[in-house]
Amino acid sequence: MKTLWSLLLWVSLLAATLDTVSAEEPPLVLSSGSRHASLAGHMALYVDAQGTLPFEEATQAEYTPLAVARSAGYTPDTHWYRFTLIRSDDAAHDWILALGMATLDDVRIWVVAPGTPIRQYRLGDHIAYEQRPLKTRLFTLPLEMKAGGPVTVYVRVSSIGAINFSAEIWQPADFITNETRANFYSGLYFGILLIIIVIFLLIGAWLRDASMVTYAAYVGSLFMLHLGMYGYTAVVFAPQSPWANDAVVGGGAAAGLGLTTLLWRYLLDLKNNFPSIDRLYRVITVCCVCALPFAASSYYRVIASTMILVSMGITFINLVLVIKLWLRQRKIELLIYFFAFVVANMGIRTDMAMMMGWLPNNVLTVHAYQTSAMIQVLVISLGLAMRIRKIQYDKMFAEQLVAVTDQRMSEQRRFVAMLSHEFRNPLAAIDRAAQMLRIKLPDMAQPEAGRVENIRSHAAALSTLVDNLLMSEALDHKALAIAREHCAIRPLLEDVIQTLGETPGVRVMLTVTPPDAAFSLDPTLMGMAVGNLLDNALRYSPQEAPVELSAMLDANGLLIQVTDHGSGMSKAEFSMLGMPYYRGASSSGQKGSGLGFHFSRKVVDAHGGNLQALACPEGGMKVVLRLSHK
DSSP states (O other): OHHHHHHHHHHHHHHHHHTTSSSSOOOEEEOTTOSEEEOTTSEEEEEESSSOOOHHHHTTSOOEEESSOBOOOBOSSEEEEEEEEEEOTTSOSEEEEEEEOTTOSEEEEEEEOTTSOOEEEEESTTSOGGGSSSOSSSEEEEEEOOSSSEEEEEEEEEOSSBOOOEEEEEOHHHHHHHHHHHHHHHHHHHHHHHHHHHHHHHHHHHHTOHHHHHHHHHHHHHHHHHHHHTTHHHHHHOOOSTTHHHHHHHHHHHHHHHHHHHHHHHHTTHHHHOHHHHHHHHHHHHHHHHHGGGTTSTTHHHHHHHHHHHHHHHHHHHHHHHHHHHHHHOOHHHHHHHHHHHHHHHHHHHHHHHHTTSSBOSHHHHTHHHHHHHHHHHHHHHHHHHHHHHHHHHHHHHHHHHHHHHHHHHHHHHHHHHHHHHHHHHHHHHHHHHHHHHHHOTTOOHHHHHHHHHHHHHHHHHHHHHHHHHHHHHHHTTOSOOOOEEEEHHHHHHHHHHHTTOOBTTTEEEEEESTTOEEEEOHHHHHHHHHHHHHHHHHTSOTTSOEEEEEEEETTEEEEEEEOOSOOOOHHHHHHTTSTTOOOGGGTTSOOOSOHHHHHHHHHHHTTOEEEEEEOTTSSEEEEEEEEOO
16 A cells, blocks of 8 residues: 555656646637537646735736646645637537636636636635526536637636636536536435434434444534535535635534544444553544634644544554454454445545645546545445344343343242241241240349340341341332321431430430421331441441431431441442442451341332432441432
8 A cells, every 4th residue: 555655646746747848738629529628738827825916917927837637735825727718610609617626715717808808707615606607516607709719717716725626618508417417426425424324323322322323423524524525515505604615614524533533432442442542532533623613714724634644544543453453353343344444545545645736636536535435434334234233132132131130030039038938937936935035034044144135136137137138129129118107207216226225315326407307208117227227337336436316307308317436438348338238348247137228228219319328537437318308
């Protein structure tokens, strides 16, 4: 590829030297058989660096003949073109002169013929569509020619983009036929782009796939760019603003480059596969967004040439990345992306060489970018279609996996329910037997009495575990209804404290604001939830450290806080808190199942509230329970 482009560069330099071989540009002779002719090879050029040369002096300037039509590149200079037409006696009288490209900003024409006043026209995309002599997508004007006498045409061109000038002359009927054919193919091209945009936008939104939405936006930028490049902006929208086509072309180019980098970040998963390239592409995307406001300004010529070079660099980088990924993963879609990269690279390089004046303007170079973009779009669409197929396959596999998982979870729930039921009766019998021993043997010695209390304590802990487990399952599957009632908060919390064997104001500091606060909730479930939180705080706090239990009722709802002064938890442990059966490192040697916080969160969620654990700056942990008014 490098050798090929070196050869093209040498050929273009050789052609540039041949531009000045003849001393004067040859006139174009129109005969009876002439229907259409290009003025390439019949034009001469004069460069006005200041842009202030008047027409009278331009006719006396020293022009340089051009052997071929060639772009002047992105330059602030004003360019004057001159060519001469001669009509033979048997040739047609009426002609149409078409000047291009359609992105030129200011195109002024003087038609000089012997015996007639000089006719002057002003065209360009900075001129309103309604002011054009002929309402076409190109810059066209009618040309009446007398037999014998030469007609000399002077064209003054200035533009913020590339000055890529060409000229053709047509018989009116042939021009209409050619434009009809061109409009048909262009309509087909834009129609395909619109279909691709709509399809991938809908699919991307349905699948919530950012790569497909980005691809649809990228195709939309191509649609906008080519709409302006080929002169359809004025035809479709008939803009009155002088910067409208500049904004369409410049905005489409900048958005296209930014969306390209964003698209390949998704397609090649650069964040995971090539993090450094991912950071580079994010910077490029941000720069393209920043360039959008300058798309219609005089800075565009600098921005455009920079974007062309960046686009070439991105294409080359993508090519290397695709090869590396193929060697790693051997995925067929990577070969499709590889082909798309190659096609895009050829089109961009050809377009850049043509815009910079390294290659002449002809059918191949003028349409190289559009053709390569169309092929690239179709190829990438094929790759994304394969991606959709894979997503559907993964979805089907995931649905099957979910069905199997649900079946196993259902079996597990039935087993847990059965096991919990079988546990509950023996635990109740053990607790009753221990209680009867204490009643019948009131004078039991202290060691034996302690063992009996220990039996009752462990039986109660296992019973609480069974209750939490069953209620968590019931809350998860909406099998347990919330029975709300208007409940006084202080008595509820005092009962919770006493159930845990504590006394309000001794180790547990209770505060309720206002003292007579009442709220609509399920007192049984909420009492169990707060009891679990308070039990955890008491268990993991030093014996001499108090635990604060506070409740506050305001316009936002009910706020309950449990604050302890224990060793607290690490950030990693906080992220795991609330998962069933998870216990932190500080719980080593302490009784517990890891279901208390999980059950409390389920109860709070069932009430439509929120439960959050926070680290205290002075040590320990604060659990915040919020319930809003219904």
